[in-house]
Amino acid sequence: MLSKWINPIYLDESYIRLLQxxxxxxxxxxxxxLDNFFKTNKLDEMIRRHNRLEFSEQLDQYSHVDxxxxxxxxxxxxxxxxxxxxxxxxxxEWSNYLKRLVSLDCTEETFTEVKLRYHKPHANGFWIHTxxxxxxxxxxxxxxxxxxxxxxxxxxxxxxxxxxxxxxxxVDAYLDSKMNYLTNxxxxxxxSVGGCRPDDRDWxxxxxxxxxxxxxxxxxxxxxxxNLTYHSVSPSNERAxxxxxxxxxxxxxxxxxxxxxxxxxxxxx
Numbered sequence: 565m566l567s568k569w570i571n572p573i574y575l576d577e578s579y580i581r582l583l584q585x586x587x588x589x590x591x592x593x594x595x596x597x598l599d600n601f602f603k604t605n606k607l608d609e610m611i612r613r614h615n616r617l618e619f620s621e622q623l624d625q626y627s628h629v630d631x632x633x634x635x636x637x638x639x640x641x642x643x644x645x646x647x648x649x650x651x652x653x654x655x656x657e658w659s660n661y662l663k664r665l666v667s668l669d670c671t672e673e674t675f676t677e678v679k680l681r682y683h684k685p686h687a688n689g690f691w692i693h694t695x696x697x698x699x700x701x702x703x704x705x706x707x708x709x710x711x712x713x714x715x716x717x718x719x720x721x722x723x724x725x726x727x728x729x730x731x732x733x734x735v736d737a738y739l740d741s742k743m744n745y746l747t748n749x750x751x752x753x754x755x756s757v758g759g760c761r762p763d764d765r766d767w768x769x770x771x772x773x774x775x776x777x778x779x780x781x782x783x784x785x786x787x788x789x790x791n792l793t794y795h796s797v798s799p800s801n802e803r804a805x806x807x808x809x810x811x812x813x814x815x816x817x818x819x820x821x822x823x824x825x826x827x828x829x830x831x832x833x
Contacts, residue, residue: 569606570651574598583688584667585769593721593793595786601705606649607781611707613648614806617641617795619682637797642806643678653678656831659812662701670816672702674831683805689743690797692722692770693758696788701812706778708805714765716800719776719784722747723769723794725769728753732769733756746798756830757794770794778805 566575587594619639643650652658659674695702704719709715732753735745738755745752750772757768775798776784786793 565655566661569602569652571600573601573662574601580665580832583665587666587787591811592723592773593786594788595666595721595790595793597791598616598783599779600781601783602781604781607707608658611806614680614707614808615682617647617682620786624679626683630783631764633746637799638679638681638683638689638690640679640681642682646681651808654831659831662703667700668700668783668789670814671801674812674814675800676810676812676831678808678810680808682718685799685800685802685804686742686743687717687766687805689716689746689799691743691756691758692746692754692796694788694792694794695811696809698803699811701785701814702788702789702793703783703810703812704807705809706782706784706807707780708778708803708807709780711777711779711803711805712730713775713777714801716747717778717802717805717807718798719778720772720775720794720796720798721774721793722752722770723773725751725771728767728769734767742799744799745798746796778807 574583583596583598587596619641621639623642624636624638624640641647643653654676656674659676662668663670663674676761708715708717729751732751733745733749734755736755752770753767753768757770776782
């Protein structure tokens with residue numbers, strides 16, 4: 565299965581070991597950015613079919629708990645058996661491969677969920693948040709050819725800072741407005757973070773540590789088991805943006821809830 569989809573270099577044993585060491589060397593967030601990852605015939609067919617799908621803003625921009633608006637900007641479709649690539653992304657061979665790449669030591673039964681995403685032009689951006697209280701691995705795949713920094717939509721990584729600078733701008737996630745402050749600042753002070761609070765302070769400084777361009781056939785994969793890996797997405801400009809995100813977790817009680825919401829499923833180990 566993997567050899568049908570993945571660039572052979574990423575299946576080479578010596579290169580996998582190099583990637584594991586690259587991830588190990590990361591001082592905080594444990595992530596890899598892998599270019600030309602998929603075989604182009606497979607990815608291009610996925611993109612062709614993706615472009616014909618219908619996406620729902622309701623599924624991604626409103627809370628599953630109380631239906632309140634949340635500061636995200638995408639429309640989604642949860643992947644199921646009807647979608648191209650399902651056989652790969654919901655296979656144990658793929659999940660075990662991802663766990664090996666990011667050195668996640670886990671032999672428990674694995675649960676996964678995949679959101680196929682569409683971001684309209686002039687998207688507002690995603691507010692700073694973490695997925696780590698719900699998942700162990702996040703994998704993001706980008707479909708966007710010839711994407712430039714000036715197009716926006718950058719994946720941003722942040723870390724909470726023990727220092728508090730009074731000069732840092734104080735911002736929160738403003739719904740239904742473009743989050744230009746994500747583009748214009750490398751340090752922010754906020755009192756609201758998606759997923760959890762980093763500590764008990766009312767306002768916490770966050771420092772921008774990296775930005776990833778959402779370029780065609782680029783994969784971002786992170787082990788978020790032990791690091792909260794706070795991230796956001798900057799606002800975009802004239803171009804629409806597409807791709808998908810996959811999460812992998814093992815928390816049975818939590819995933820029973822997720823399964824009812826999204827159609828996610830267990831993968832036999």
